[in-house]
Amino acid sequence: MEFKDYDDLVGKHLKQNITDVRGVLLIAKGTLLLPEHIDKLKKFNIHILDVESALEVNEVDEETNDKIHTHNQDNINQPRIHFPCIPTKELIQQTESYLKGMKDSLDLTGTVDIEEVEDKLTSVIMDTSNSASLFRLLSELKGTRDFRYTHNMGVAFIATKLGKQLRLDEQELKTLTTAATLYDIGSTKLPSDLVNKTSRFNANEYEIMKQHTIWGHDMLKNSMASPRVALVALEHHEREDGSGYPHRLKGDQIDPLSKIVAIADIYMAMISPRPYREAHPFFNVVHMIHEEIMDNRLESQIGLTFLESLMASQLGCEVLLSDGRQGKIVLVDRNYPTRPLIALDNQDFLDLTKTTTITVKEIIG
Template identity: 30%
Template structure:
């Protein structure tokens, strides 16, 4: 069967050897096509190929089923965190057993869930920002710790610390915390106190100094420009460095009362730039390196108005992938005037 290159799918088998117009060998007969080999055909300006057999190798149904299984647990966790948050507001502490009972089954499920981008898209909601954000930061902190080589128990500690990093915001007045406009300098100073409040609440609730340190230090920066103490580099706990990355990524990719969310890959690019001074480079680059493959196959809306899906990352520019639309392949590394506006499942 003869197919246009735009119509072939991963799993299709080539019926004959493929050569380009200059006689250069491209792909061998019987090769099962992958996203990368389809891109190779496009790069060699090959329009049509003969397909021997079509076999759908996509794992999307399994991934969708896995996500559907996790969604009720995440919903429960988000509602439960609201109760923990309110308990901290009224009593200045919380029951650590409630946190562990909530997080342990979720972290266990996350071990087998590799598509972190789909998890983030599932958690992308317009309501309850504070609680959704805490769930995202806990999840991302857990993954980053694993990607850095921490053991499962230590990755859980990192995830738990990330989950509780903003508990101090329970002590910030709602009119400041949820203000739709820009904060005044005085209001910003009050917001910054959430790190100190968080430290106190956690120390009143758990025996673990580490978790409290993360709440205190997650706004510190490698170059000393952070708060509350202007710590630098080695003075910042490694888990606080991890949470800082997860915190900023979640915040920038979520809708907030004063700011619309930004597109997921562009925020990774921003974190990459910030890894040269503000954020720990090892943790940031591990995060980016493991996140980028998750975007393959995701649907996108381009600034040109075109809809498509990401078929390949560009080795020369991870943040400008190749997108297959209904009519063409758009190489964003070459079409700098076009950006990804939205990514969705």
């Protein structure tokens, strides 16, 4: 059943916990949704589709209606408690182990068992992305030993979550998850000294590195992957303005799934340390991705949806402003995700969309 409005959720029971993007429990499973619960879902920007997937959809009887309309409003402010640990580490370890085994198989046969990938990886990643926040997943990914697998899994999780936020249908979401799991498979053919290099590529090395998109496309075609899965491997470095590679495609020439994976790939690259640089701070990453969107290198709807979800996760966080003042993020404008509304320590509000001279310098808590 598809709900058109949050208010349609009133009277439904939850069969799963609802958490915010940081994994903090908002509403426990088994709860009968009342108007104050709907207010909380809106406040924390919980997408209506995420709530739908957690529902036991039953008809509301007369007794339930009475309970909804007479419920004591004093119970609105429930204490925030931490969501109990879910087995994300175990799922991540399984995924990492399978990816390593898949690479060994590739070295022998040059192909991938697509059905096995969908059975062993796609379903696991979709389940994990449903049950854990992005930031918890990324935190636990730091425990993996090889940055290539960390990066690959992070991209798959991010792309899947973004696909849900963009309201892809179930089949397209499954295709996206499979594509995001295999998008960088061509890099397995890169020379090891290039993969493990501790400094930036020179011009010749960069040209060799770019070939991984073509190699990945060919490997997936030979593996009988769906055309769109193979296309994402080919196109994930293409950009809206035609500045990408390997074919300098523009705009609608690029598959939408490739654009989603591109955003996830860029984000993971920026937040991850490399031998030649440290990881970029969170707010710098948001700002840089926003600049890429404004410069028409990344698709705006996909990019702004992603940044909006990232910034929504920072609501209530303390920030240091460029003029030395401190405050808390209380509202984010999806069109200006790097310029939120700030509640200053002196109780005043500062709308950063109204000024060009003050910016958020750092998120401090």
